[in-house]
Amino acid sequence: MATELAEEKEDLNIVIAGHVDHGKSTIIGRLLADTDSLPEGKLEQVKETCRKNSKPFEYAFLLDALKDEQSQGITIDSARCFFETDKREYIILDAPGHIEFLKNMVTGAARAExxxxxxxxxxxxxENSKRHGYMLSMLGIDQIVVLVNKMDLVDYDQDVYNEIVEDYTKFLHEIDIEPETFVPVSGMEGDNIASLSDNTPWYEDETVLEVLDSFDAEELPMDKPFRMPVQDVYKFTKGGDNRRIVAGTITSGQVSVGDEVVFYPSGKKSTVKSIEGFxxxxxxxxxxxxxxxxxLEEQIYITRGEVATIDDEPQPEATSRIRANIFWLGRNEMTKNKEYHLKLGTTKVRARIEEIKRVIDASDLSQNEAKNEIERHDVAECILKLDKAIAFDLANEIAETSRFVIVDEYEIAGGGIVQEALEDKQSWVREKVMLRNYKWEKSHITNDERAEKYNQKSTLVLITGEEDVGKKPTAKALEKRLFNDGKIVYFLGIGNVLYGVDADIKGTEENNHREEHLRRLAEVSNIMLDAGAILAVTAVELTQDDLELIKTTVNPDKIETVWLGEDVTTDINYDLHIPEFEDEKEAAGKIKGLLQERGIIFKPW
Known part of the structure; x- marks a missing residue:
């Protein structure tokens, strides 16, 4: 019966924060000891080791002993430690001042309640007392108890306690935190941890354990809109199994067979055919x-990083510009002139600071609106420009899909929350594309089936460069060469679009329609790619903004960009540069080599 009751206990994740040497480890050790949560004989063993080494026993040593029992190199904050009361089981997450804690909190690996x-x-x-308070505020942890530790060192002076309570309460109020309570404790002596102490007769409120038991376990966001960041799409072929399973972890809401799901930021939709599990x-x-x-009932091409939603529920934001609050813990400053990686859910994109609106020193809340960098322990409100649109929610709506981490030089160096979705240059196109994808009439023939039948992957080859450098001759030579190889290939000159699909806007009074020309070119390309073709398109001096617009309409994984000519006159990120044009057949051969290297067409051994 006791086992059954133990199994029914709820869990609560708690984080312990504080300045170095303020006694966090001692508090943890005391919680473990006073709740009889240590392995049998461990307390006596550690005390005996201290006696043999002529060292005074400290409860903090219990953590070292537990770490020694684990594999070498695993720290207590990643292994976690546990204790339980009559009401529930607790999981302690230590070391919140370290980047590991921030990473775990943001990625959901260890959600503190x-x-x-x-x-x-x-x-x-x-200073760290304030910084940790600010970090907890940013991450949305509002159940907080402040332990005024080492009261034995100040002779349990109530005036000392009251002064800390008054000053720290004032600070917490400035960052919108209302602490549950303050408790005067001594981790070393055990005062007010598991039972009230005679050393503090002036304190008659709850013990630390009683306060913890009064906290509410956080309910999973079941009542919020469905969100599932796509981890991967698994394909099965053995024994005639042709399933394609869209896999991930549901961060909010629920999904059922028959639900119409929409994926963001692409806007593609289908209906759930079956729920699968291992x-x-x-x-x-x-x-x-x-x-x-x-x-899914109808197969659609989606990739890792998209977010699955349900059609008739509130939808997430989708853009490549965001206003965010960032807590920076990197060894190097975060600067405007550097490229970072942003990871939110299962998506990972390149990111740059477009504007630092203000920097807050988390230790004194002073603000600076003139800084051009974010230093270690700073909190900054800034605008980030991403290399492509991502899907997310705002922090005040669904926290789980608003948190992100920033990677600098392969290390997580900061984290943050999205406060606002901002318009980007592709917003107007993205709205049209999402509507197009939503209304798209799907063929019974899938992309994979066409690729297998044609022995090629549909691809848009963008050939750009200055005028008169041989773009069209090269594109036509590529078309001829691939056609002779038996490929489904088509050359589409920009003039074919300008005087056909674009005839209604070509030559009108408002002759500034470059973006609309590119959008329509991309839409025509998208249809050709859906048909399984390799499409060669030429255009003069495409910029990176032009490419981003095209990528909004066409799957970026299906685009190969070639710059022809010695001088690269724009900021475009190309896949192949052919600096010297002497013969279109030679240039076409180099492009064919690129397609072979990328696995778009077969490369003979």
């Missing part, structure tokens, strides 16, 4: 927190 903030009564409030009984629905997968 409550926090213990430890302040040394003797040293008083330190070694799980057959089910017709899946909900928040589950790692699951589903098949």
């Amino acid at each position: 409550a926090a213990l903030l430890v302040i040394d009564a003797d040293e008083g409030i330190q 070694n799980k009984p057959t089910t017709v629905s899946a909900s928040v927190g589950e790692s699951t997968g589903f098949t």
Whole structure:
């Protein structure tokens, strides 16, 4: 019976924060000891080791002993530690001042629901005491108890305690945190941890354990709109199994067989055919927190990083410009002139700072609107420009899909939350594309089936450069060569579009229609690619903005960009540069080589 009751206990993740040497480890050790949550004989073993080494016993040593029992190199904050009361089981997440904690919180690997903030009564409030409070505020942890530790070092002076309570409460109010309570404690002596202490007769409120048991376990966001960042799409072929399973972890809401799902930022839609799980009984629905997968009635091309939603529920934002709050913990400053990677959910994109609106020193809340960099421990409100649109929610709507981390030089160096979706240069195109994808009439023939039949992958080859450098002769030579190889290929000159599809806007009074010309060119290209063809298109001096517009309409994975000519006169990121044009057949051969290297057409051994 006792086992059954233990299994019914709920879990609560708590994080313990505080300045270095303010006694976090001692508090943790005392919580483990006072709740009888240590391995049998561990307390006595550590005390005996201290006696043999003529060292005074400290409860912090219990953490070192537990770490020694684990594999070498694994720290307590990644391994976590556990204790339990009569009400519930607790998981302690240590070291919140470290980037590991920020990473775990933002990625959902260790979602803290409550926090213990430890302040040394003797040293008083330190900079990190405030920084950690600010970080907890940013991450949305609002169940916080402040432990004024080491009261034994100040002779349990109530005036010292009251002064810290007054000063720290004032600071927390400035960052919109309302602490549950303050508790005067001594981790070393055990005062007010598990039971009230005679050393503080002036304190008659709850113990630390009683406060923790009063906290509410965070309910999973079941009642929020369905969100599932796509982890991968798994294909099966063995034994005639032709399923394509869209897999991921549901971060909010639920999904059922028959639901019409829309993927963002592409806007593609289909209907859920079945819910799939590994070694799980057959089910017709899946909900928040589950790692699951589903098949679709109509196959569509989607990739990792897209976010699955349900059609008739509120939809996420989709853009490549965001206003965000960032907490920076990197060793190097975050600067405007550097490229970083932003990871949100399962998507990873390149990101740059477009504008630093203000920088806040988290230790004193001073603001600076003239800084051009974000220093370690700074909090900044800034605008980020991403290399492509991503899907997300705002922090005040669905927190789980608004948190991100910033990667600098292969290391996570900061994290943040999205506060606002901003318009980008492709917003007007993206709206049209999402509507097009939503209304798209799908063929019974899939892209994979066409690729297998034609022995090629549909691809848009963009050949650009200055005027009169041989773009059209090269494109036509490429078309002829691939055609002779038996490929489905077509050359589309920009004039074919300008005087056909674009006839209604070509030569009108408002002769500034470059973006609309490119959008229509991209739409024609998208149809050709859906038909399985390799399409060669020429255009003069395409810029990176032009390419981004085309990528909004055409799947970026299906575009290869070639710059022809010695001088690269724009900022475009090309896949192949042919600096010298002497013969169109030779140039076409180099492009064919690129297509072979990318696996678009077969490369003989």
